[in-house]
Amino acid sequence: MFRCAVCQAHSQKSLCYGCQSLIQEPTNPCQICAKPLNQADGICGECRSDPPNFSQTICAAIYEPPVSLWVQQLKFGGRMDRARIMAEALLEPISKVDHNIPILPVPLHPKRLKSRGYNQAYEIAKIICKKQQRPLLADVLIRTKNTAMQAELLEKQRAANVRAAFVVNKEIAHKKVIVLDDVMTTSQTLRSVSGCLIKAGVEEVIGAVFARTSG
Ligand SMILES: [Zn+2]
Numbered sequence: 001m002f003r004c005a006v007c008q009a010h011s012q013k014s015l016c017y018g019c020q021s022l023i024q025e026p027t028n029p030c031q032i033c034a035k036p037l038n039q040a041d042g043i044c045g046e047c048r049s050d051p052p053n054f055s056q057t058i059c060a061a062i063y064e065p066p067v068s069l070w071v072q073q074l075k076f077g078g079r080m081d082r083a084r085i086m087a088e089a090l091l092e093p094i095s096k097v098d099h100n101i102p103i104l105p106v107p108l109h110p111k112r113l114k115s116r117g118y119n120q121a122y123e124i125a126k127i128i129c130k131k132q133q134r135p136l137l138a139d140v141l142i143r144t145k146n147t148a149m150q151a152e153l154l155e156k157q158r159a160a161n162v163r164a165a166f167v168v169n170k171e172i173a174h175k176k177v178i179v180l181d182d183v184m185t186t187s188q189t190l191r192s193v194s195g196c197l198i199k200a201g202v203e204e205v206i207g208a209v210f211a212r213t214s215g
């Protein structure tokens, strides 16, 4: 017998029907970065003026309560049941991508990983890969900069700070890779990871995030 992870009602999935309906998909997502737009089938201003090096972003939810709370509970509260909710929300959209294409969770800086004890993106990716029998690229990238002080930096410095914050650790045999993170606020992290993978010979990077901020 299973129970809904949020309201404890009987449920075969992590979320009952009612709690599932609390997950709002982005309306009119930008075709590249999934930012919600006013019109359908559009590309946002940022992707127009500075085209990303990834082809699209799969996104399950808008970063608003209660979704934002679940994200924080996983990231800061060790709530692994929240990773299951996020993975289940991403299963259907990611299943549309060929099953030979691996998922690469965005790595944490080794110091951050040590203090937190787990990487939330890895926890989500692990569940999806197991369900879809999809390869998981777990230790291919190393995060070389600790971007913990992000909030205190000016916007320009912040972009430069995230840029080149990853290095490839292993040879990558795949031509296409799905890069997965829990939340996407700007496309900067995904651009940075993507640039690193493309340099290493990857031809197409597809982003996948559980939640996207609307701003
Ligand atoms: Zn429920």
Ligand SMILES: [Zn+2]
Pocket (backbone or CB within 6 Å): 030, 031, 032, 033, 034, 035, 043, 044, 045, 046, 047
């Ligand atoms: Zn965009």
